[in-house]
Amino acid sequence: MQARHLWKGHNLNVVNPKEIVLHKIIGEGSFGRVWSGMWRSSQVAVKEFVFAQAAVTGGSLQRNELIEEIVGEAAVMSFLRHPRILHLYGCSLTSQAIWIVSELCSRGSLRQVLDDRSQHLPLVMRLRIAVDIAEGMLYLHSREQPIIHRDLKSHNVFIQETATGELLPKIGDWGSARAVMLHTGGMRTMTHGVGTACWLAPEVIRHAKGSWQSDVYAFGILLWELATREEVHSNLSAAQIIARVANEGLRPKVPCNCPWREVMVSCWHEEPQARPSFTEVVRRLTALLERRVATQSSSISPLRPQRRGSGSGGAYSSLAQRSGTTSRSSGDRSSGSGTSEALPYRVRTHSLEEHDAGDATGRASGQESPVADLRELAQRAKSRRHRGKRPRYREDKEQS
Incomplete structure (x- = not known):
């Protein structure tokens, strides 16, 4: 079957369902379930569109359109190659469902990571995730089509x-929303549940038509999530959100002292034409990231230089390596390992809460100063010399 969205010269890989071993359910939604599994030698995520059973067994035009919508979007995903785009292996059609087979990301969704309070997310790490997502969206918007x-x-x-x-974001699932809409009949799904309603731009609510500006609006809401780690409009129902965004200009409360607050507010501007493009968003967020790294570089502790290509510099040293550039190639950090010499120091980071409270509060909470680090290292070296051993330096563990 030829999907209507299948572009000339690009064929969707058809996966034999017998080659897939499903392990456990890792997510559920209005479309069905998501499984972790194995396909050949790869760990995969399998999105199961359970409502597609009717489309397979039936013969109506709408049911055929449903299959075409899902398979067509999967075809688009399958030939996209960018480190910030989820890689799709193929599509599988069974007697009960349509399966979309993609790479499995170890930490689940960004929402799950934000909800995990045991996960330390320094300000620089969150800002870097924002830059990565913006670069992925720029790749989508900048294609010939x-x-x-x-x-x-x-x-x-x-x-x-x-x-x-290092936490590497990958954008996926843009086919699911339209497929579910088609299955359930228009905007009803988009207002069902807080999930999608919180990210809908006012013009999408009013006219049910998406554009690159509506993607920018959604990214502005996502920036708020990164800043606060909270659920958007958690005290409102989906119907209330829809009505107030469309008629009253409802937006989340802007966090005080958030470094990217101006970018965030410009992204969710009421007028679509006033919102920045992702080219501009990437430029502004990258500049913020570089300034943040440069500021933190003034509070450092000397460590033994990393070997070239060792990739052991971690998330923050790789950030510092790339500072000073306003654009990056699509292959940066795709493998999660460094290819250039890491800086011979550790960049200190602060959480957003410490950022809001000020550097003095951060020091009062027990953070070590560079001078204390130097003194401790010197004392250890002196002690080793007294024992007749060659002095060595080791990195202190990152503070939680």
Whole structure:
């Protein structure tokens, strides 16, 4: 069957369902379930559109359109190649469902990571995630045939954790929203549940038509999530959100002292034409990231330089390596390992809460100063010399 969205020269890989071993359910939604599993030698996520059973067994025009919508969007995903875009392996059609087979991200969705309070997310790390997502959206919007996501939200950004603890976001799931809409009949799904309603731009609510500006609006809401780690409009129902965004200009309360607050507010501007493009968003967020790293570089502790190409510099040293540039190639950090010499120091980071309270509060909470680090290292070296051993330096553990 030829999907209507299948572009010439690009064929969707058809996966034999017998080759897939399903392990456990890792997510559920209005479309069905998401499974973790194995396909050949790869760990995969399998999105199961359970409502597609009717489309397979039936013969109506709408049911055929449903299959075409899902398979067509999967075809678009399958040939996109960017480190910030979720890689899709193929599509599988069973007697009960349509399966979309993609790479499995170890940490689940960005929303799950934000909800995990045991996960330390320094300000620099969150800002870097924002830059990465913006770069992925810029890639989609900058193609010869631009791709509008239409359902950008923290639930549809997936996080891969590298061996060094770096969190790499990957954008996915832009086919699900339209497929579910088609299945359930228009805007009803978009107002069902807080999930998608919180990220809908006013013009989408009024006219049910997405654009690159509506993607930018959704990204502005996502920036608020990164700043606060809270649920958007958690005290309102979906119907209240829809009505107040469309008629009263409802927006989340802007966090005080959030470094990217101006970018965030400009992204959710009421007028679509006044919102910045992702080219501008990437430029502004990258500039903020570079300034933040430069500021933190004034509070450092000397450590033994990393070996070239060791990739052991971690998330923050790799950030410092890239500071000073306003654009990055699509292959940056795709493997999660460094390819250039890491800086011979550790960049100190602060959480957003410490940022709001000020540096003095951060010091009062027990953070070590560079002078204290130097004294401790010197004392250890002196002690080793007295024992007749060659002095060595080791990195202190990052403070939680």
